[in-house]
Amino acid sequence: MTTHPSVTAHWRRLDRAGTDRCTLSRLDNGWMLVGHAAWDEGALDYCVRCGPEWATLSGDVTGTYRDAQIGLSIQRTPGGWSVNGTPQPEAEDHTDLDLGFTPATNLLPLRRLPRSLTAPVTAPAAWLVPEMTHLKTLSQIYSGTGSTVTYAAPSVGYAADLTVHPSGFVTHYPGLWEGWVDD
16 A cells, blocks of 8 residues: 555644644545544544545544543445444445544545535535444535535534635634644
């Protein structure tokens, strides 16, 4: 496996103490996000692998959360998703994986969707719930152009204008995260 030049994003949480750092690398057969998030409830390492067109293939999450050891192997299967081999029927067969504890995975639909979203686009994701126990559908709606994208996740009551770096990493997630990207 050959890696190509990469880009790294750094964030700090706005809703509590915490940080995240993620590197996006291009591989011969797609893309990979590798990161580490740490906050008062946990410290998690994560890796998300995508095909060349930004469809998520798999992800891994390891570390501690609420004093428990976490070890998740997330796979996109022909009919949907699995976590540690257990089918996740609530996640359906969505293209994207959203690891709810990091802003890094918003990059996935932002890289796949057209750069100019003149009309709202729905991009539901297989979402790792805050308890880190299973995946379910997260409805996401994106619209906007350039460095500002309007985002809504109605099922969790969140909507805001996100600031997006040309790499696709979100650098301002109002109320939750702010950060920067090393070019």
